Amino acid sequence: MEMKQLIAMVTVAEVESVTRAAQLLHLVQPAVTRQIKTLEDELGVVLFERTRHGMVLTPAGEVFLSHARRALQELERARSELTPAPGEVMGLVSVGVLESLLDVMVPTLIDSVAEKFPGVELHLLSGVSRDLQQWLDDGIVDVALLYNVADTTSMRVKPLLNELLWAVAPPKAGLLPTEPSTWQQVLREPLILPIVGHGLRTLIDKARADIPLEPKIIVETNSMSVQKQMVLAGRGWAILPAAGVARDVQQGKLSGAPLSEPSVSRSVVIGLPRAARVPRAVEAVATELLQVSRRLVVTGEWPSATLLDSQ
Structure with missing residues (x-):
């Protein structure tokens, strides 16, 4: 197994194309194909499915990819550490x-x-x-x-x-970082929340458990950027870490306030x-x-x- 084979495999996996990988590696396409085939023969498994939509990793390929990336990373780290300037x-x-x-x-x-x-x-x-x-x-x-x-x-x-979670709303809601917002206020608004099982959702559900109001959840997502975009579009409110929205609040794109009664931190x-x-x-x-x-x-x-x- 050679380093060039690992590089070829990782590159093809990332771009899902032998042709594109060859361009990035400054090789001819048959050379990349040969390196992949040699690696597959040595391992005794098929790493890619050749489909009309591109090169798709097999389950064995998915497993090998993580090891190949780690091996290349360790080799690069070793190369860097072996030739430092004194004290650098x-x-x-x-x-x-x-x-x-x-x-x-x-x-x-x-x-x-x-x-x-x-x-x-x-x-x-x-x-x-x-x-x-x-x-x-x-x-x-x-x-x-x-x-x-x-x-x-x-x-x-x-x-x-430790950082507090904030209620996050469109600017017209007028939330202020200096004036905490209560759960009673937040739970009356349509909400865009993380999906069940997400760490933040667990904190949110635990904090509101004793409040006799059911949230009006309109969307659940694992993406904070999606939550912010929907709030920007005026679709509802979100509950997010302060760090994730501080710049948007400062720029006036969103309004936000620390949650209270109870406060929630991570x-x-x-x-x-x-x-x-x-x-x-x-x-x-x-x-x-x-x-x-x-x-x-x-x-x-x-x-x-x-x-x-x-x-």
């Missing part, structure tokens, strides 16, 4: 970020890492907390921002902060694998996540958030 932190770091934290955290994190650690290459993947934790266990990401999780046998966490943590050796670049980025979150809370860019004592 170098390497590839894959960071998993909750969708709700993309706006508030990612721009500042990118700028900060580029300034302090120019030898570090960041790969950013977004998802829900459950998926990010699985990616951490699988080695797809090196460090992840998660919520409401504790140490496990495969993961250690560093607490960051804890945001950094997750790291329980590995015998964590690369210097990963530790550096994890430390920077701590520092960036502190600055954002202190400056008010991360509203309704309270730093935890461990910082």
Whole structure:
């Protein structure tokens, strides 16, 4: 099994086309086809179904893809770490970020890492907390921002902060960050909520359990961006983390207020694998996540958030 075969396999899986993969890899199409076929022969399984709509991974291909990506990532990390300048932190770091934290955290994190650690290459993947934790266990990401999780046998966490959930509405509703909104008020509005089983939905359902009002749910989705778009369109209200809507509220696109009676919060943590050796670049980025979150809370860019004592 050769590295070029793994690269060909991963590229074809990502673009679902041998022709497009060949273009990206600057190879002729038969060369890519040959590498895939050789890999399949060596493994004794079929990795792709050749359909008229493109190359589709088989179940065996799905399993092998995660291992191939991890192997290539580890090889790239080893190459980076073996040739650093004296005292310089170098390497590839894959960071998993909750969708709700993309706006508030990612721009500042990118700028900060580029300034302090120019030898570090960041790969950013977004998802829900459950998926990010699985990616951490699988080695797809090196460090992840998660919520409401504790140490496990495969993961250690560093607490960051607690943040409140907000009621989010169109601007004409006039919600203000300085004036909490009660559940009685929110539950009288049509709601766009996360799907059942989503971590935020669990928090929402638990908080409203003792309130004698049934919510008028018009849409359920696992996408925060869909929730915000529907609120922007005036279809209803949503309940979202403050970090996910702070910029929209500041710009007047949405109005928002912390929920009260009862208030609802989630804890945001950094997750790291329980590995015998964590690369210097990963530790550096994890430390920077701590520092960036502190600055954002202190400056008010991360509203309704309270730093935890461990910082």
